[in-house]
Amino acid sequence: MxxxxxxxxxxxxxxxxAAAADLPPPGQPYYKALPAYLPxxxxxxxxxxxxxxxxxxxxxxxxxxxxxxxxxxxxxxVGYNYQIGPAVLGIEGDIDWSDIRGxxxxxxxxxxxxxxxxxSTVRGRLGYAAGRFMPFITGGGAFGDIRASAPALPGGSAxxxxxxxxxxxxxxxxxxxxxxxxYLYVDLGKFNCGLGCSALTIDNVSxxxxxxxxxxxxxx
Numbered sequence: 001m002x003x004x005x006x007x008x009x010x011x012x013x014x015x016x017x018a019a020a021a022d023l024p025p026p027g028q029p030y031y032k033a034l035p036a037y038l039p040x041x042x043x044x045x046x047x048x049x050x051x052x053x054x055x056x057x058x059x060x061x062x063x064x065x066x067x068x069x070x071x072x073x074x075x076x077x078v079g080y081n082y083q084i085g086p087a088v089l090g091i092e093g094d095i096d097w098s099d100i101r102g103x104x105x106x107x108x109x110x111x112x113x114x115x116x117x118x119x120s121t122v123r124g125r126l127g128y129a130a131g132r133f134m135p136f137i138t139g140g141g142a143f144g145d146i147r148a149s150a151p152a153l154p155g156g157s158a159x160x161x162x163x164x165x166x167x168x169x170x171x172x173x174x175x176x177x178x179x180x181x182x183y184l185y186v187d188l189g190k191f192n193c194g195l196g197c198s199a200l201t202i203d204n205v206s207x208x209x210x211x212x213x214x215x216x217x218x219x220x
Contacts, residue, residue, distance in 0.1 A: 061104070112148070123166050143161050160207070192204050
C-alpha cells in the first residue's frame with residue numbers, strides 16, 4: 001500500500017512539473033497559440049457594388065476629323081463568381097452615369113461636340129485566386145448613347161452597342177467586402193448624324209474611350 005501511495009504521489013508531482021514548464025515566467029502574460037491553418041478564401045457567390053472613375057479617348061467625325069474626349073463616370077455593379085480550384089469564372093454587369101465629352105473648335109466654327117450621358121457593360125471575367133488577391137481579365141458587350149452637336153444645327157444621338165475588353169485586380173478586404181481596380185477599353189462604334197451635324201447627309205460620328213475605375217463590392 002505504501003508503494004502504491006508513493007507511486008501516485010510521484011505521478012502527481014510529475015504532472016505538476018510538466019504543467020509548470022508550459023507556463024511563462026512570472027510577470028509575462030499567458031496565451032495559447034492559435035492553429036497555423038486558416039481556411040482558404042472563396043470567391044464564389046453573388047455580389048453588388050458601386051464603381052467610379054474616369055475615361056479618356058477619341059471621337060471622329062467624317063467632316064471635321066478626330067479630337068480627344070474625357071470625363072468622369074459613376075454607377076452600380078452586379079455580378080456572380082464561381083470558383084473552380086484557383087480559377088474564378090464570373091459574369092458582371094454595370095451601368096454608369098457618364099460625362100465623357102470633347103469639343104473640336106479647330107475644324108468647326110463655334111465648336112462641335114461629342115458626348116455620352118450613360119455607359120453600360122456586360123462582361124465575362126476570368127480570374128486567378130491567389131488567396132485574397134484575384135487578378136482578372138474581362139471582355140464583352142458595351143452599350144451607351146453617342147451624342148453629337150454643332151452650332152446652329154439640331155445635332156443628333158443614338159444608342160449604340162459595341163464591345164469592351166480589359167483587366168483588373170480585386171482584393172478581399174474584410175468580411176464580405178472586396179475592393180477592385182480595373183481598366184476597360186470601350187468601342188461604341190459610330191452613328192450617322194447627317195444633316196443634324198453638317199451640310200452633308202452622311203456624317204459618321206464615332207466614340208472610343210479608355211476607362212480607369214475603382215469599385216467596392218459586397219459578396220453574398
